[in-house]
Amino acid sequence: MSVADTADTRRNWLRPSAWANVFRERPIIPLLVILVLLVILSELIRPGIVSPNWAAVMVRAAIPLAILAACQTMTMLTGGIDLSVAAIASMSGFVVATLVNGPGLWVGIAVALAAAAVAGLINGIGVGVFRVHPLIMTLGMSLVVLGLSNVWQLEMVQTGAGVPDLFRRLGASMIGGVVPLSLVVFVPVAAWVLVTLNRTGYGRLLYAIGDNPVASRLAGVKAWQVLIVLYVISAVLAGIAGFLYSGLTNVASVTLVDSALLPSVAAAVIGGTSILGGRGGYGGTIIGALILTVISSLLSSLGYPEAVRQILFGSMIVFVAAAYARVTNET
C-alpha cells in the first residue's frame, strides 16, 4: 500500500484505522472478541447454559471441523482449495468401520490413511504437474472417491460395519465431563500445522506460492513438489478428521462428512485466510470453527429452523469476508 494511502487513512479515520490495523495484523484478536460475545449472548438468551460441560461439548463438536478446515487453510494459502476432503474423510471413517471386524483396527486405519494419501497424491499431481484448477481437480477427485466408496460399500455389505470403540471413545467421550478426549488427537495435529505454517521453510513456501507464484518460481521454488506434498497432507488430515467424525456421530457412512465441506471452507474464510492465497493462518481458522459451532448450537437451542441457521451463516461469511477485504485493501 502506498504512503499517501496510509497518510490519508491516518488523517481521516484515526480510530477505525487503528482497528483496521489490529484486524489486519492480528485477525485472531477481533475473532476472539466475537467468540466471547457469542458466548455471552448464549448466556443472556439461555441463562445457565454456559458451563464447563457446555464448553466441552462445543469444543468436541468443533474439533473435527477445525481439522477439516486445516486442509482448507493450507490449500487456500497457495491459492487453491480442497473440495475432496469431505469425500476422503467419509471414506476413511467408513473403510475402518468395514475392516475392524475382519483384519483389525490398525490394518483398517493403515488402509484408510493409505487410500487417503493416494487420493491426495493424485490431487497434487493434477494441480502441481498438470496445472488443473484445484477446484476442478478436487471436485473430480471427490466424485471418484465417493463412487469407489460406494462400490466398496456394496462389496462389504455382508460383513457389516461398526464404528470401532477406539474412535467412539476418541471422538465422543469426555474426561470428567469437561475435557473432550478428541483433544488427544487435535492438539498434536494443530500444533504440527501451526509450527509447519509459521516456523518451517515448507510453510514459508506455501505462503510464497500463494502470494506471488511468478516471484516464487523465479526464486527457485519448485511449486509442483510443494503442491504434491500439500495435497497429500491435506488428504491425510481429512482422513484423521473422518475418524473423529465417525466416532463423534457413531455412524459410518460414505456421505457422513458431506455437510461439513462448506462449513470447513467457511471456517477458514472467517478465520482470515484469503482464498486468493498468501494471507491467513491456522490460529484464526480454529477460532472460526469454534464460532461456527457456537452459532449453530445457539440457534438450534433457540428452536430456530435449519433455514434461519443457513441464512445467518451465509450472511456472516459475506460480512466477515467483506470486512477483511476492506481492511487489507485487496482486490
Add this chain to the structure above:
Amino acid sequence: MSAAVTTRPEAASGWATALGSALRRSGWTLSLLGILAVLLVITKTIQPTFGAAGIQGLAISVMPLALASVAQAVVVIARGIDLSVGSMMALTSVVSAALMEGRSEGFAVWVVIGTLVLGLALGAVNGALVVGTRVPDIVVTLAMLFVWAGCALLVMETPGGASAQWLRGLTSGPLVSTWVPKAAVVMLLIVAVVWIPIRRSRLGLSLYAIGSDPLAAFRSGVSVGRTKIFAYMLTGLFSAVAGLSLTATTGIATPVPGPYTLMSVAAVVLGGVALSGGKGGVFGPIVAVVILSLLRTMMTFLNVNTNLATVVQGAILVGVVMVGSLIQLRRSRR
C-alpha cells in the same frame, strides 16, 4: 496505421480465415457433438431397443442440469463462478410450485413470469455483493449458497407444491416426430432466444472482454462492475429457468438443492469454457451434460455398477481437463 497495409493481403483469403477461425472457435463444441454421435451409435448397438423413448427420457432427465450449466457458463465466461446456482434453482422451484398449487392455469403464467424476475433479482444480489464487497466470487457465492438454500427451506419445509398442466406439457412428449423430444426443443429455444441476441450485442462483447482481461476491458471503456452484475443476473435468470424445469419435469418442488452446482461447474469445463474466463459458449456445456448423462445410461445398459459410473464421470472430468491443460502447456512452450 499499419492495419490498412496488413489487411490487403489477408483480404484474398479472408473468407477462408473467417471460416477457419469460426471452426476453431467452435471446434470444441463440434468435437463434443462428434463424441455424442459416436456414443449414440454405441448405445444403439449395445441396446437395440434404445430408440425414440430413450431419447425422450434422456432429454427430460438432462434438462435441469443442462440449464444449470448454461447459467454457470455465462458467469464463468465473465471470469466469475457461481456456487449458488443449485440453491437458486431450489428457491425458484419451490416458490413457483408453492404459488401454482391449487391455482388456475392462467395464474401460472404470472407465476412463471414472477419466478423469472425473482431469478434476475437473486442474480443481481449475488452480482452486487461480488462487485460491492470486492470479495472473491467463489466466497460470496459460497455464502449465498447457504442463504438461498435457507430461503428455500423457509418457503417450504418438505417437498410439495404443484405444477400447472401447460408447464408440464411443455417438457413432456414429442414434437412433430417421435424422435424430437419437446423438452430439448423448448430448452434450446429458450437458451437461443435469450443468449444469441445478447451474444451479438455490445453487452455480450463486454462479457467476454471482462472475462479475458478486466483491465484491458476497463481501459477500453467497459464498465466492469456493471457488466459483472449483468452476468450474475443472467445466471440468476437461467437458474430460474432451470428451477422451473425442475418443477415442470417432476410436478413438485424440493427445498433441498440437488447436486447441480458442482456438476454444472464440471459440465462448463467439459463444455469448453475456460475457468479463467473469456472463452467458450453456452451450447458446449449443454452437449457435455448430454454426453455425461448418456454415458451413465450406457453403463446401465452394460450392467455396470452405477457407482462406478460416478467414478467414471469424475475421471472423465479430471482427464479432459488434464489433457486440455497439457495442450495449453505445449502451445505456450512453442
